[in-house]
Amino acid sequence: MxxxxxxxxxxxxNTIDITYQIATENGVKKDYTSYLHFFQNLNWDEVLNRCxxxxxxxxxxxxxxxxxxxxxxxxxxxxxxxxxxxxxxxxxxxxxxxxxxxxxxxxxxxxxxxxxxxxxxxxxxxxxxxxxxxxxxxxxxxxxxxxxxxxxxxxxxxxxxxxx
Ligand SMILES: [Mg+2]
The missing domain is CATH 3.40.50.1000 (HAD superfamily/HAD-like)
Incomplete structure (x- = not known):
């Protein structure tokens, strides 16, 4: 098959939209290092609960x-x-x-x-x-x-x- x-x-x-919503809610700065730190510590249970x-x-x-x-x-x-x-x-x-x-x-x-x-x-x-x-x-x-x-x-x- x-x-x-x-x-x-x-x-x-729509996990990408939710991820950006969470970043905005937490005031994450829009530079590479801040985003990298944000992604590495993102609570995926929350993302998937909200998506x-x-x-x-x-x-x-x-x-x-x-x-x-x-x-x-x-x-x-x-x-x-x-x-x-x-x-x-x-x-x-x-x-x-x-x-x-x-x-x-x-x-x-x-x-x-x-x-x-x-x-x-x-x-x-x-x-x-x-x-x-x-x-x-x-x-x-x-x-x-x-x-x-x-x-x-x-x-x-x-x-x-x-x-x-
Ligand atoms: Mg994709």
Whole structure:
């Protein structure tokens, strides 16, 4: 069965928006060192408690799983072990039995799993560029339907129609 990897942040839940909200609430300065310190100490349980699904993503993922067309897994970058733990717990709760692979932020997703003929749905263009370059099938998730050179969807289950 063809493999389908789905990104987490900005595709399944709006964790990026919530992270910036928490930074603003805590008056984090907008320089690199302050942000790095903020990210390394971020309470991911709080982020995941506050985040919301993007465009009905929970139901959309269930549709994809139920189609039995792909071997589905979540493939997400993490900046700390605590972030990985919190994401794994949430995915286990939301989608029992679904695989989740956490990737250190410094490593390409295309180096952690074999991208050959596998699909990656992601909102971050550099991830998609690396994926396509390594022989994978890239699909951009973007609410404005701006593919930036990749096929684009704004609802996860649309992947069932665009890739054959
Ligand atoms: Mg993302």
């Amino acid at each position: 063809q493999k389908l990897y789905i990104d987490f942040d900005g595709v399944i839940v 919301l699904p993007v465009n009905n993503s929970f139901e959309e993922i269930k549709k994809i799983i139920n189609s039995q067309k792909y071997e589905v897994a979540i493939l997400t970058h993490v900046t700390s072990i605590h972030e990985a733990e919190a994401k794994i717990k949430l995915v286990n709760k939301l989608f029992p039995g679904l695989n989740i692979i956490t990737v250190p932020k410094s490593i390409s997703k295309a180096k952690v799993v074999n991208p050959q003929k596998a699909i990656l749905i992601d909102d971050y263009v550099p991830n998609l560029n690396e994926w396509a370059l390594a022989g994978g099938i890239s699909v951009r998730f973007d609410l404005d339907l701006d593919g930036k050179g990749h096929p684009v969807i704004d609802k996860l289950s649309e992947v069932l129609e665009i890739i054959h």
